[in-house]
Amino acid sequence: MKLSSNRHLPRNLYTPEQVKNSEKWAAQQQGLSLFELMQKAGEAIFELIENCFFKEKTLCILLGKGNNAGDGFVVARLAHAAGWHVELATMPGCQSWSGExxxxxxxxPDRVHFKNAESCDFSSFSVIVDxxxxxxxxxxxxxxxxxxxDAVNQAGRLxxxxxxxxxxxxxxxxxxVNAIKATHTVTFIALKSGLFTADAGDYCGEIHFAPLDVAQHVEKANQAYFRLLQLSEQKFYFKPRARNSHKGQFGRLLCIGGDRGMSGAIRIAAEGALRAGAGTVSVITHPDxxxxxxxxxxxxxxxxxxGVTTEAKTLMQQADAIVIGPGLGRSGWANGLMQIxxxxxxxxxxxxxxxxWLAEHAVKKNNWILTPHPGEAGVLLQQSSSHIQHDRYAAAQQIQAxxxxxxxxxGHGSLIASSLDTSVCQAGNPGMASGGMGDLLAGICGAFIAQGFAPTLAAELAVVVHAQAGDEAAKQGERGMIASDLMPFVRQCVNQAIES
Structure with a gap:
């Protein structure tokens, strides 16, 4: 069975409910029973185990009480037949099973030993299967x-x-509350939406996909409301420009922000827009x-x-697109500019x-891109940022609606929610958790809408370019990385098609 890993995963994501509700039907369409599907799942996990080198072949399988435990039993049988020492550790209250x-x-075989997970020394095994x-x-x-x-996570094992x-x-x-931190996750039948955002990055490790021969049937039975952004696809939109080009063809972007004493944010946004290819970039800021x-x-x-001068109004009217907010503040100066x-x-x-400002005035427009972090999302929805993080998909969709x-x-697994669906970006890193990164993203978004990309596509392209640039900059170390470090890589990312 061939496993797909992080760089070669399918595009569509599904909810666990969708997968669960269509699993039996999908198996029937393929002429398989649920038990045969379980066999295939166990084989996929053992395939990954066999592809790793271990001097000592000792395996512990941590068991719950549902069909996930059945996958573990299949792994145990295959590993035992291949010469592994296998022990099964049962979670409290999980000593009996039913069905598949x-x-x-x-x-x-009788020689596979059971023990209680509470008394298990997980550090004594080469591999632990969750x-x-x-x-x-x-x-x-x-x-x-x-x-x-906690004991599994502290054992220091694969x-x-x-x-x-x-x-x-x-x-x-x-x-x-707590979760097992995997080195690898083998996910079955369809990719689940929760594997790619919020806390997932700290717990999933490398993700492998095992279709179990039924993935196509699950896709046929369900609409995918979520999808992964495929980084390679973005190159299509950054083709070489015509030789007979001029700056007016690539958009006049106006960036508005920077109240008294807050010049940095709008400068980062404006320079980011230049590096992302905007034809001209103007800035309205406080005179200081x-x-x-x-x-x-x-x-x-x-x-x-x-404030709202004739000059400011004229600049706004002449622009092809507007970025507003970085360093804007919340004074009367800011309120007037935002209202216009x-x-x-x-x-x-x-x-x-x-x-x-938008949270207080509740204006609805179909031609803008909103770029909140979880705290700002909480303000927009009148919720706490922790509540937003508990269900990022719902929050993004509610803000859009x-x-x-x-x-x-x-955030980790940035989401781009439109009226049609929600896409997820896998790229990016913790080094980007520093001041100015969001301002840079806003500028890149503005550059793309000024160049004529529709808002949804502009947002997706901007998130990908921003994340890729962050990953390139992080090769010199995540800690201490600042937004300005990404500037040369933004330029590099929007010239990918030329370079390749």
């Missing part, structure tokens, strides 16, 4: 189970999770900031305005302080 799991148990929950978890992990998960790391919500990516914004970047046309910007028909990117346009919910 019982069938798989009946095929085990076959506890799978996609079935819908409540917080019990304290006595959490202690066992851990392979069956389908989904136990304790991770397969739909949202939220950890239900003109020198700071323009210094060292003479390509920017910087205007210091005292909202009345204009140009495509817009609304970021940072402008999102706070309430305010229109496209919502980019930033």
């Amino acid at each position: 799991a019982q069938q798989a148990l009946a095929q085990l 076959a506890v929950f799978g996609i079935g978890l819908n409540k917080i992990v019990k304290p006595e189970w959490s202690v066992i998960f 851990v392979i999770s069956a389908d989904v790391p136990s304790g991770l919500n397969a739909h949202t990516g939220d950890v239900m 900031n003109v020198v700071q914004v323009s210094q060292g970047r003479p390509e920017l046309m910087v205007y210091g305005v005292n 910007a909202c009345e204009l028909e140009q495509n817009k990117v609304v970021d940072a302080d402008a999102l706070h 309430r305010y229109g346009g496209v919502c980019i919910l930033k």
